[in-house]
Amino acid sequence: MENNINRLFTLVDKVVLITGGYGLFGKPMSRALAEAGAKVIIASRNAALCEEYAKELRSAGLDAHGYGLDLSCESSIKEVVGQIVEEFGQIDILVNNAVSRDGFKNLADMSKEEWENAQRINSTGTMLLTQAVLSDMQKRGSGNIINIGSIQSVVGPNFEVYGQTGMTSPVNYTYDKWAIVGFTKWIANYYGKYGIRANCLSPGGYGPGVANSFGETEFTQNYRRLTPMGRFAEDKDIMGPIIFLASDASSYMTGHNLVVDGGWSSW
Template structure:
């Protein structure tokens, strides 16, 4: 039945950056679909707090510390999850460090390397550890959370006179994530491992909390065919679709969830 195709009953899912803006609706969606969700990030307290919230709602969730900038933390985390749950079915690479996010002429080498240690190296090392488990299972599903800025170049005029900008390393990381997605999909498809990417546009709750209402907000809405930012439900649907059997024949795809921003 169609309902069963979207079910994640019995699945074990890891979400990095699980206590953040995108992370919470992602974790909620997977839990609501039936998965046991491991909410992981350096913010251990935040992860445990949100896991408790989901458990109070009757869902299966656990908050676990994970520092993507620390190779030992990645090894220990993966070992713990496999020992406790016996498998890893779904990995959502959602975490992103915004440390050192600057324009090209302002960024220091140390700042660039700090961001890359998490957004690039850490993501690769975690995927490497998890995919070994998935390969032994002959099943796995990896979903990378990209951005519209990994599909089109930044539209700098949209920021107007706000003083805001789009940092170089964010664009660099998100374009790389799409290529990483396709490489994983093509190389590991023979082991029944799928890999897809979701590239969201502007996320309303995050925008509202970070910057409130300004020229950027009105410009962004005006240039988006649907005329608004994404909300939690706009993220939850695509996650469950790509994590479930409903998308069993889809791999190597970058799903744009952007209200039409990139369609011009």
């Protein structure tokens, strides 16, 4: 029984492309995917940082590679997908994790240009990359798309959590994270007949990122108080769910938004 369970969760011989793979959520997810046996392609606009983190993973005996990928550029998307398929044979799993934080503002302060610049990556870039990867997956009759959402893919922002800190929940972040769930369901329903699955992973606030960015503030105190489990997410809270969705352990799951938020959205 133990060996059968282990086989359900293994990613040996799988090729995974993860965007934003050296970012806050990207790093623990990239490591988890590699530790499960996958060949992990870490891609973002900063090729040097991607390769730097891939090198760190390789030094630990893992199979990781860094690529430069500009999600705001259609030719970059097509070129990189072609290079990966040429070098590794195929892309079994795509993790759409990258998100532009340009123009993260309240609605009244958001300019048309800031909104559109962010959408070139968060909306159009995600669509074009998914389109490029799905083409090959459809031909092979198998594939797995995992989109990274947020607690704001499930509930609206609670602005009172920020207190008097001056922080806010950007309007385009909420817009994008709700949209990614609908996009996920569309892919799942259309491509299911081709053996392709699509799910969304929506984590709550991430402790290491919050600590590095803000330290201890009224916001962090309020967040923990309003979360039933009383804490932020840690690396392990992201690593387990991504392996579940990437592996055969979730082989009969598609079109689902897996919420991992310590109970934030259960109130």
